[in-house]
Amino acid sequence: MGATEPQWVLMATGRSPTNIAVIKYWGKRDEALILPVNDSISVTLDPDHLSATTTVAASPSFPSDRMWLNGKEIALSGGRFQSCLREIRKRARDVEDEKKGIKIKKEDWEKLHVHIASYNNFPTAAGLASSAAGLACLVFTLGKLMNVNEDYGELSSIARQGSGSACRSIYGGFVKWCMGKNDDGSDSMAVQLVDESHWDDLVIIIAVVSSKQKETSSTSGMRDTVETSPLLQYRAQTVVPSRILKMEDAIKNRDFESFARLTCADSNQFHAVCLDTSPPIFYMNDTSHRIISLVEKWNHSEGTPQVYSVPV
């Protein structure tokens, strides 16, 4: 490869669904490595419904790494994108495309720049885990482009460094993000609990009560909660561990009643620690309240949960 070679472009495209936590991730114990204060569990949505689609391209003609989100260029300078790029580049392998006459050696990837274009088919930064889908997709697609050979656990750990909950979007079905114990984050990764066929009559309805961007980003919100909420550590250390065990059982047994109760309780507790933050963080509005009250009344009149509501 050299300046005299033809100016080829190599591309790869991938699609990753968003995921909705049923036991919530809120609070980091390490900001740089994105290590959480508790385990979390999520359900990955159907990529036809809520997903990010990302195309990555590498070419010797690109003078720098650049990224476009929903058609608008955004800064790639943030540590999160850089972490993912660095970790994938480290694992890049030889790529050969005989038809196009492209031959990239492992070590060439350090010098090749990429262009990234990502689209969400749903509102961005409105509480629908757009960064989870986006960063999972970025890692997955970069991995494809650079021919990396890592297993999904390893990819989830890389995606985690882009956006914590992105690690869970690497898998379909129900996914657990194990917080891990190591300081270097090497054991903080996602595992699939069951795949998407396990509970395929479970229907998820997303009601977008506002498509405006959240006033407080998850990143700064959870930082404020860790610093100021007296309830967060109690939640993380005492409440969540037992809920994780119960939730795993509920999922394995397709026990909708337990699943629904735990999901609602944990979602509400996540909003509770947001409120317990100084200044308080509000992710619900009057419409969210009305939906929850409606669902509560319906379930109460039926005696058992027919549906559950999880403000996200």
Place this chain on the structure above:
Amino acid sequence: MGATEPQWVLMATGRSPTNIAVIKYWGKRDEALILPVNDSISVTLDPDHLSATTTVAASPSFPSDRMWLNGKEIALSGGRFQSCLREIRKRARDVEDEKKGIKIKKEDWEKLHVHIASYNNFPTAAGLASSAAGLACLVFTLGKLMNVNEDYGELSSIARQGSGSACRSIYGGFVKWCMGKNDDGSDSMAVQLVDESHWDDLVIIIAVVSSKQKETSSTSGMRDTVETSPLLQYRAQTVVPSRILKMEDAIKNRDFESFARLTCADSNQFHAVCLDTSPPIFYMNDTSHRIISLVEKWNHSEGTPQVYSVPV
């Protein structure tokens, strides 16, 4: 006194202000005696602004105890009114009104029935402690009618059995409700920390964001929280005790910054445990959120709290 005597009516009127908690009472450890899970501190408002005015009348012509709230008759059968009536009747003493020719002996009060008329000069059951003002006023005015000689601490303990936070409306200024330790509630009463002259340049602004009756009463709401919130006991046992000490200092020193920060944090934590309840309790709406955000922005731009907002 007997059936042949003239059908006299003896009356007394009193007025009690409402109080706004700055360290919140939420959760009972004994439902019947109304014993709380934590100490609380409040500021009593000016009775000219938010208060209950109650007139109690006794007459041998009344066949039963009756009560009117804001002009509408309400059932007196609830245990709370009965507790207050019983406790005051127990302590009633001889009353003589020579002009009217009325002579009531201590033991006559057991047979005499009362009529109670109470008015609030503000929205009832909308989160403005109408029952605190109302029950404090009832106890105070009944005590006046029946010539009881108890000190304010004792009266506060009786008012507590009508509505927990009513015990704090017996005093002006800043008031602490000591939760007490005894099973019979004998040490669960209010004490005045400082009187209303201590911090008389403190201005309290009440913004009524909705005058509709709350969807969940405090009584049933706090019962649900005690039964279902995993965070409440941690708040009561670990968070509140240190806040009480800091708040007492802030009040004594008229330290507005500490006072404001603690008040906001505790109000938000009260709303947090409401949210952590199953089903969740919402006492704030979008207007409350907007007021809090506005106040936060103002304080942030000034660098120190100019004003604090406490959704009640």
